[in-house]
Structures are given as C-alpha cells and as structure tokens.
Amino acid sequence: MNSPSLYCSFHLDLDDIANKIKHSRARTIGLQFPEGLKRSAFFIAGELEKRTSVNIIISGNPCYGACDVDMELKRSVDVLFHFGHSELVKGLDNVIYIETPARTNIKNVLAKAVAELGSGTIGLVTTVQHVHRIDDIKAFIRSKGISYVVGTGDSRIKYPGQILGCNFSAADIPCDQYLYIGSGTFHPLGIAIATKRKVLCADPMTTSIEWVDPDKILRTRCGVIAKCHRADTYGILISTKIGQNRAALARRMAMLAEKYEKKYIMISLDNITPDALMQFKMNAFVNTACPRIAIDDAGMFSAPVLTPVEFEIALGHKDWNEYVFDEIRE
Numbered sequence: 001m002n003s004p005s006l007y008c009s010f011h012l013d014l015d016d017i018a019n020k021i022k023h024s025r026a027r028t029i030g031l032q033f034p035e036g037l038k039r040s041a042f043f044i045a046g047e048l049e050k051r052t053s054v055n056i057i058i059s060g061n062p063c064y065g066a067c068d069v070d071m072e073l074k075r076s077v078d079v080l081f082h083f084g085h086s087e088l089v090k091g092l093d094n095v096i097y098i099e100t101p102a103r104t105n106i107k108n109v110l111a112k113a114v115a116e117l118g119s120g121t122i123g124l125v126t127t128v129q130h131v132h133r134i135d136d137i138k139a140f141i142r143s144k145g146i147s148y149v150v151g152t153g154d155s156r157i158k159y160p161g162q163i164l165g166c167n168f169s170a171a172d173i174p175c176d177q178y179l180y181i182g183s184g185t186f187h188p189l190g191i192a193i194a195t196k197r198k199v200l201c202a203d204p205m206t207t208s209i210e211w212v213d214p215d216k217i218l219r220t221r222c223g224v225i226a227k228c229h230r231a232d233t234y235g236i237l238i239s240t241k242i243g244q245n246r247a248a249l250a251r252r253m254a255m256l257a258e259k260y261e262k263k264y265i266m267i268s269l270d271n272i273t274p275d276a277l278m279q280f281k282m283n284a285f286v287n288t289a290c291p292r293i294a295i296d297d298a299g300m301f302s303a304p305v306l307t308p309v310e311f312e313i314a315l316g317h318k319d320w321n322e323y324v325f326d327e328i329r330e
C-alpha cells in the first residue's frame with residue numbers, strides 16, 4: 001500500500017527497493033533520509049520490512065545532501081540506502097542511492113517562464129528533483145522556437161543540466177541567460193554571481209517565476225567580509241563528511257593565514273552549527289565544508305563565517321571583483 005501523502009509529491013518505487021534488498025541478500029539494511037523525507041521513514045521502513053523481512057536501522061542524523069552519507073551506519077549494516085539524492089561520492093560499496101523525483105506538472109510554470117524570457121540562447125539548469133523531466137523541458141522550450149543549451153557538468157554531477165548547491169559546473173555553457181527549474185534561490189544566485197548573467201527561476205511546486213537578484217546577498221557578504229578586516233584569530237573548519245572534506249583547501253587557507261600573519265586553529269567537525277562553534281572564541285571562521293553553511297546560516301553564528309574566497313578577499317589576497325560563490329568541484 002502506498003502512502004498517499006508521500007506519493008503525492010515524490011516518486012518512490014518500494015517494490016524496486018525491495019528487489020534490490022533481496023538481490024543483495026542483506027540481513028540488515030540502513031535507511032538514510034533527507035529532512036523532508038524523515039516523516040515518511042516509519043511508513044517506508046514498515047513497507048520494506050513486510051516485503052523482505054529484513055532488519056532495518058534508520059539514520060537519525062541530519063542529512064544535508066548526497067555528500068552526507070552516514071558512514072557510521074554504513075559500517076553496521078549490510079547495505080545502506082541513501083534517499084533523495086543522486087550519487088555523488090563515487091566508489092562506496094554497499095551504498096545504494098534512491099532518487100525521489102518530484103511529481104509535478106511543469107507545463108504551467110514553463111509557459112509562464114517562456115513568456116518572461118528574453119531573446120537569445122537559454123541555458124537550462126535544474127535540481128535532482130526535476131532533472132528526470134529535462135527532456136520534457138527541452139521539448140517544451142523547443143516547441144516555442146527558443147534555442148537552448150544543456151551542460152554536462154563535472155564528475156560530481158550525474159545528469160546533464162543538474163546543479164547542486166555546491167556545484168554549478170553544468171552552467172558553464174555558452175548562453176545569454178538561464179532558466180532554472182527548481183525551488184529556492186540559492187542555486188540560481190550562485191549561477192548569477194558566477195556567470196554575471198540573468199537567471200529566471202521557475203518553481204514547479206508553486207508555479208511562481210522570478211528573476212534572481214544577487215545584489216542583496218552580495219551586499220550582505222560584503223558586510224561580513226568587512227567585519228573581518230581586523231580579525232586576527234581564525235578557526236578553519238574542515239568537515240568529516242565524506243563528500244564535503246576539503247582538507248587540501250583547508251591547508252591552503254592555513255598557509256594564507258600564516259602569510260598574512262593571522263593566528264588560526266584547524267577545527268574538524270561533522271555538523272557545523274552555531275552551537276558547535278560557540279565555545280571557540282575566534283574572531284572569525286573560514287568554512288571549507290558545505291559552501292551553503294556560510295551563506296544560509298549567516299547571522300546565526302557567534303562570529304562571521306567566511307567562504308574561502310571571502311577569506312582571501314578579507315586578507316587582501318584577492319579583490320572584491322573576483323568574488324564568486326564557493327563551489328566544490330571535481
């Protein structure tokens with residue numbers, strides 16, 4: 001039996017997952033859900049238990065993305081099923097990614113977007129929730145006589161046209177403006193700042209469209225950097241999450257700190273939260289983990305949290321006009 005609330009919004013084939021479990025001969029499996037799917041954990045686990053009689057352990061840790069595989073749980077089960085994201089960390093044995101494509105009618109929002117787009121070639125970008133509709137999106141755009149281009153991205157990107165909050169490499173394409181199909185403004189803001197081109201956001205969930213405006217976030221980040229001009233002590237943050245660990249970048253930041261005669265400590269964490277950093281009495285932090293942390297949670301930390309590029313600007317090592325959103329590329 002399918003859960004009506006779950007199946008309204010996402011496509012999830014429980015029979016296929018059950019077959020994968022049987023095929024693996026696993027006796028104990030782990031299930032890891034992003035926050036939005038945790039409410040369905042009880043139902044999904046029950047259905048899989050009924051179909052396979054397997055023992056199930058559910059990860060209760062926060063899960064922010066495909067970068068965030070629960071390695072501790074992976075070690076204690078035969079197979080770990082990671083829901084809601086496409087594969088990012090390559091070569092992990094006994095981890096199966098279960099994508100949960102959104103069930104949406106994209107035609108309405110595409111019709112609105114097409115009426116708003118200017119002339120020229122459109123770069124199409126979207127998130128994993130909608131990337132399975134990319135052929136429908138292309139067909140619709142083509143039917144309106146609009147030329148488009150879709151990028152393939154680097155090795156962290158599984159599907160053409162797909163972008164992550166930490167990777168806009170599929171937007172490295174020759175186009176005049178972008179059409180982003182998805183929710184939220186973080187991804188399109190990153191593209192707008194990186195490419196200096198206009199990005200129209202079309203949200204299939206709400207059917208709203210809006211041109212992204214990077215000015216406000218750029219002013220905010222400029223203010224955060226300005227607060228650090230006199231900072232003498234820095235905490236350089238390194239993530240222990242398998243897909244967020246950028247130890248080499250952290251070391252480069254440490255060398256820069258030395259060059260500019262700043263004191264620093266390297267801090268290794270799993271979840272970087274305001275509480276976790278509160279007791280480190282540093283003037284500022286440099287985040288080499290998920291690039292979204294410095295931006296999304298700005299203002300919640302006890303001291304400014306800079307991205308690596310922002311740190312370089314604060315030190316005077318780079319100029320403000322070199323500002324880009326931080327990305328984790330291959």
Ligand code: SF4
Pocket residue numbers: 064065066067068164165166167243244289290291292328
């Ligand atoms: Fe998402 Fe951040 Fe992980 Fe990238 S690093 S996949 S933006 S959670």
